[in-house]
Amino acid sequence: MKGSSLRPSRWPHIGDVVLWLATGLATLLVLVILAVILIDVVKNGAPRLTLGFLTKAPSDGMTAGGIFPAIFGTVALVILMTIAALPAGVATAIYLHEYARPAALATRIVRIAVNNLAGVPSIVFGLFGLGFFVQFVGGGMDKLFYGGDKVFGQPALIWAALTMAILTLPVVIVATEEALSNVSPDVRLASAALGATKFQTIARVVLPQAVPGIMTGAILAISRGAGEVAPILFTGAAYFLPTLPHALHDQFMQLGYHVYVLATQSPDVDATRPLLYATVLVLLVLTFALNASAILVRSRMRRHLSRSHG
Amino acid sequence: MNGNTIEPARSPSDRSPRAAASRSIRTPDASPRRSLSPENSDPTLSQRVRKLESRQPPLVERLIEVTIKVLAYSAVAAMILIFIFIAKEAWPILTSSAIHREVTLAKMWFAQQWPGYDSPEHVWQPVSEIPKYGVWPLVVGTIKVTFIAMLVAVPLAISAAVFVSQYAGRRTREIVKPAIEFLAGIPSVVLGFFALMVMASWFQDLFGFDSRLNALVAGVALSFAVIPVVFTVCEEALGAVPRSYVEASAALGAARWQTITRVVLPAAAPGIAASIALGLGRAFGETMIVLMASGNAAILSATPADSVRTLSATIAAELAEVVFGGPHYTVLFTLAVLLFVVTFGINFMGDQAISRMKRRMGVAQ
Numbered sequence: 001m002k003g004s005s006l007r008p009s010r011w012p013h014i015g016d017v018v019l020w021l022a023t024g025l026a027t028l029l030v031l032v033i034l035a036v037i038l039i040d041v042v043k044n045g046a047p048r049l050t051l052g053f054l055t056k057a058p059s060d061g062m063t064a065g066g067i068f069p070a071i072f073g074t075v076a077l078v079i080l081m082t083i084a085a086l087p088a089g090v091a092t093a094i095y096l097h098e099y100a101r102p103a104a105l106a107t108r109i110v111r112i113a114v115n116n117l118a119g120v121p122s123i124v125f126g127l128f129g130l131g132f133f134v135q136f137v138g139g140g141m142d143k144l145f146y147g148g149d150k151v152f153g154q155p156a157l158i159w160a161a162l163t164m165a166i167l168t169l170p171v172v173i174v175a176t177e178e179a180l181s182n183v184s185p186d187v188r189l190a191s192a193a194l195g196a197t198k199f200q201t202i203a204r205v206v207l208p209q210a211v212p213g214i215m216t217g218a219i220l221a222i223s224r225g226a227g228e229v230a231p232i233l234f235t236g237a238a239y240f241l242p243t244l245p246h247a248l249h250d251q252f253m254q255l256g257y258h259v260y261v262l263a264t265q266s267p268d269v270d271a272t273r274p275l276l277y278a279t280v281l282v283l284l285v286l287t288f289a290l291n292a293s294a295i296l297v298r299s300r301m302r303r304h305l306s307r308s309h310g
Numbered sequence: 311m312n313g314n315t316i317e318p319a320r321s322p323s324d325r326s327p328r329a330a331a332s333r334s335i336r337t338p339d340a341s342p343r344r345s346l347s348p349e350n351s352d353p354t355l356s357q358r359v360r361k362l363e364s365r366q367p368p369l370v371e372r373l374i375e376v377t378i379k380v381l382a383y384s385a386v387a388a389m390i391l392i393f394i395f396i397a398k399e400a401w402p403i404l405t406s407s408a409i410h411r412e413v414t415l416a417k418m419w420f421a422q423q424w425p426g427y428d429s430p431e432h433v434w435q436p437v438s439e440i441p442k443y444g445v446w447p448l449v450v451g452t453i454k455v456t457f458i459a460m461l462v463a464v465p466l467a468i469s470a471a472v473f474v475s476q477y478a479g480r481r482t483r484e485i486v487k488p489a490i491e492f493l494a495g496i497p498s499v500v501l502g503f504f505a506l507m508v509m510a511s512w513f514q515d516l517f518g519f520d521s522r523l524n525a526l527v528a529g530v531a532l533s534f535a536v537i538p539v540v541f542t543v544c545e546e547a548l549g550a551v552p553r554s555y556v557e558a559s560a561a562l563g564a565a566r567w568q569t570i571t572r573v574v575l576p577a578a579a580p581g582i583a584a585s586i587a588l589g590l591g592r593a594f595g596e597t598m599i600v601l602m603a604s605g606n607a608a609i610l611s612a613t614p615a616d617s618v619r620t621l622s623a624t625i626a627a628e629l630a631e632v633v634f635g636g637p638h639y640t641v642l643f644t645l646a647v648l649l650f651v652v653t654f655g656i657n658f659m660g661d662q663a664i665s666r667m668k669r670r671m672g673v674a675q
Contacts, residue, residue, distance in 0.1 A: 015567035020477050026469030027478075027486055030537055034493045037504050037534075088384040095382030099375075112661070113386040119588065119657035120392060120650060121595025122498075123622045127629070127646045131395040135634075166388045173385065199371040227497025230597040233626055256499040256598075263503050264602055273507075280500055291495040295488055 038284075045281030048274040054282070058240065062262060063271040067279050072244050073157075073252035074286075077232070078222045080161030080248075081168060086218055088165075089172025096173070097180040098202055118170035122230040129163030129235035130155075138249075151249055158248035160236030167231055168221035175220060179213020180206060182301070212301040216294045223290035227283065229256040239265075255283045396650055399643035402635075412637040413443045418644070434608035434619070436628065436638045443641050447608040451525070451618035455600055458529025458614060459536050459593045464586055466533075467540035471585075475548040476570050487545075494538030502602030505531030510603065519615045523605030526614040531603050532593055540589040543664070547581020548574060550671045580667040587660030591653045597622040621645050 012020075056066035092110065100107040139153035152158075183206050191201040207214075229237075238251040239261050245252040259279050266272040367375075402409050421430035424442060432444035474486050509531060510522045519526075551574050559569040575582070605617025606627060619627075625642050632638040 013565040013567060016565055019567040019570065020473075023469040023473035023477065026466045027473045030466055030470050030493070030541075031486065031489055033534060033537075034489055037496065037501075040504065040508055041500070088381050091378045091381035092383075092385055095378050099379065100382075110382060110386055112658070113389045115661045116654055116657050117385050117389055119591045119595075119653055119660075120389075121597065121622055121653055123595070123597040123625050124392065124396065124646050124650050124653075127399075127625065127643060128392045128395055130629075131399050131643075132391055136395065166392075169385055169388065197367040197371060199367060199375055223495055227495075227499065229497070229499045230622075230626060234629055256497055259499050259503055260598065260602065263506055276503070276507075280503055283497060284500060287495050287497055288492060291492060295491065 041277060041280050041284055044274070045277035045279075048278035049281055053275075053278055058275075062240070062266065063268065063275065067255065067258060067275075067282065069241060069244055070253040070255045070258040070279070071282070073237075074226055074255045076157060076245060076252060077161050077164065077254060078225045080158065081164040081225045082218055082222060084162055084165035085168050085172050085221055086214075089169050089217065089221075090176050090214060092169075092173045093176035093180060094202060094207075097177050098198075098206070114170050114173050117166070118174075120167075122167060122228055123233075125163055125167045125231040126234050128166075129159055129231060133159035133162055134235060154249075155234060155236040155251060156249040157236050157245050157252045160232040160252070163231045163235050164225045164228065167228065168225050171221040171224055172214075172217040175217025176210065176214050179210035179216070179301075182213065183209045212297050212304075216298045216301070219290050219294040219297070223287045223294070226290070227256055227287050229254070229260050232257060255279060255286070259283060393650065396643055396646050400640060400647045402640045403644050406640075409637045409640055412441055413641055415644075418443050418445045418641065432610055434624075436641065437631075441638065443637075445621075445645065447610040448619055448621050448624050448645070450610055450612070451604070451608065452594065452620040452622070454525045454612065454614065454618055455529045455532060455604060455620055456590065456593045458526060459532035460586075460590060462530055462533035463536035463540055463589060463593075467537045467585070467589070468544050468582065470537075471541050471544035471548055472570060472575075475545050476566070476574065490538050490541050493534065494542070496534075498535055498596060498598040499602070501531050501534050502599040505599060505603035517615070521605050521607070521615070521617045523603055523617055524615050525604060525618040528600045528604035528618065528620075529614070531599050532596055535596055535599060536589040536593050539592050540585045543585035543588055544578075544582050547578040547585065547664075547667060550581065550667070551577045552671065577671075578667070580663045580670065584660040584663035584667065587656050587663065591656040591660065594656065595622055595649055595653045597626050601626050621649055625649075 053066040054071065055068050057069050058067065059065035092114070096107065096110060100110070134153065134155055137152075138156070138159060142148060142151055142153040146152075187205050187209070188201055191205040192198075196204070232254060236251050237254050237257040239253075239257075241251060241253055259276065262272050262276045262279065266276075403413070403415060421432050422442070422444065423430045424433060424440065427433075432446035433442040434444050434447045435442040470486070470490070474483055478486065505527050506523065510527045513519065513524075513527050513530075514522050517526075555573050555577055556569055559573040560566075564572070600618075600620045601623040604620065604623060606619045606623060607617035608619040608624075609616050625645055628638070629642050632642065
């Protein structure tokens with residue numbers, strides 16, 4: 001730097017130009033990657049995307065028909081998953097944020113577990129689901145209630161959903177905790193001053209304000225659960241089923257698994273390609289819609305909060 | 311506000327802490343709810359308030375609170391159960407003589423002299439007349455793909471984070487950040503599909519590889535999944551650097567780029583290290599992308615143009631066809647234990663770096 005003039009130069013420093021260009025190009029490249037993937041999928045998937053595709057079952061060895069059973073299975077999976085993950089996740093967040101002493105050993109252990117659970121490889125969840133839910137819990141239920149017949153002791157919708165619930169638990173916990181910490185301490189004090197017990201304050205004052213944040217967490221969890229394939233490979237997903245699942249112990253078809261099977265195990269790649277692209281498009285639209293609504297809910301919540309806090 | 315002057319006279323049945331509280335203003339355990347006491351002498355109202363004051367939370371509430379506390383340990387329980395049940399299925403590799411006839415830990419990790427081979431070699435061929443469980447081809451494959459992914463993702467993601475947090479205006483930021491969140495939201499099976507159907511052909515046209523699916527295709531596709539992880543944590547770390555640092559640097563006459571490279575980046579270093587660690591954990595354990603795009607041939611080589619088979623892809627591809635409790639099944643669960651322990655270690659270190667960063671910034675602010 002030339003130290004002769006105290007007045008800042010009108011021209012940006014050459015180092016700034018270089019750094020700005022380099023980092024800007026990297027950012028642009030990331031955006032281009034995203035755009036290329038999206039354009040390819042939309043361009044090749046859109047022509048095949050019809051109402052019939054969404055409402056019919058596959059036929060002719062997966063080269064014709066639609067993907068309704070896979071959509072149905074995905075929705076059933078994420079609904080069951082949410083029912084299992086939401087209460088546990090919200091309870092954990094409430095405990096961490098409202099009850100736990102931050103420095104206590106127990107609190108630190110819960111936090112370490114939450115953070116590391118988020119990093120466990122998804123295939124390990126799949127193995128865990130197989131070893132714990134299918135064989136241990138399911139097999140145990142069969143021995144107890146069904147005299148050893150295989151009813152629950154095999155890959156099934158319920159086991160895949162519970163495996164996925166554990167995988168998405170950290171998503172719900174993190175989002176809920178953020179929502180709780182955004183609730184102003186003033187309203188807690190006001191509620192306590194009115195004579196409310198701690199739990200009344202949480203249930204009637206804090207939680208209602210945190211609902212958008214919890215919803216964000218639930219939506220992000222659903223988006224994650226709708227797209228993961230590795231955890232359900234061995235816990236309940238099936239390549240093709242003639243009927244929709246009608247009980248918790250049935251197997252099911254799922255969009256992501258459908259993509260995987262069509263892409264890797266199809267005997268005639270060219271015949272399945274249009275269907276494959278359309279399936280990917282449906283999966284992408286589904287996860288994008290979920291993510292977009294989560295971002296929307298969150299930004300609306302932030303705007304609302306910043307307004308109410310002046 | 312100790313209300314002993316305005317409260318109506320108490321009956322002799324007053325409990326002692328309450329009496330003590332009214333005697334001494336300094337008593338710390340005087341309930342804050344005492345301030346509820348009305349300033350009038352309506353006996354029914356004051357009785358009602360007193361009843362309110364002395365109540366315990368109802369039984370239902372206490373039950374719910376206990377339930378919350380129990381549920382709060384679900385993540386801990388999940389971690390422990392995951393480890394126990396993976397390790398339980400892998401345990402026979404150490405103890406079962408039936409499995410030792412086919413495979414031991416030593417046979418997995420040391421080169422073996424197989425019939426038909428000139429010298430001892432590491433071979434992964436679990437489904438053959440003589441099953442061979444040499445894991446080095448898988449370990450090297452995993453390292454190779456992970457390394458390529460990190461080599462692509464880390465510079466891109468950190469640069470993008472620097473751009474977004476240091477140079478970009480509000481409007482640019484509001485485009486880039488959601489876009490990268492969208493990239494994070496793309497299911498890995500879709501990235502795998504894209505690598506398999508589209509990228510592999512482009513790469514082959516470009517470089518003329520022998521095998522269409524190889525470590526490079528898988529690694530680059532994997533980097534798309536790693537970029538958002540590194541970017542998000544890194545951007546947050548850069549944003550957490552106190553403004554006072556930047557202002558002080560500018561006041562000393564530093565140009566923007568000098569402030570960034572010599573003040574902001576060093577201050578955010580633990581966070582950047584954490585972002586790399588978390589990205590590494592993601593790359594190491596990611597399954598569907600490599601399963602679909604790597605070609606899945608267990609070749610022991612260092613060339614990125616060769617097809618590879620990673621640990622996670624091996625488990626995903628082979629577990630469906632094994633005999634429950636057999637040697638192959640046990641070996642696959644042993645690989646899962648390896649994946650679990652390594653990712654746990656990487657993520658744990660990343661976490662520690664983040665909390666160190668938070669502490670440091672918390673003190674600095």
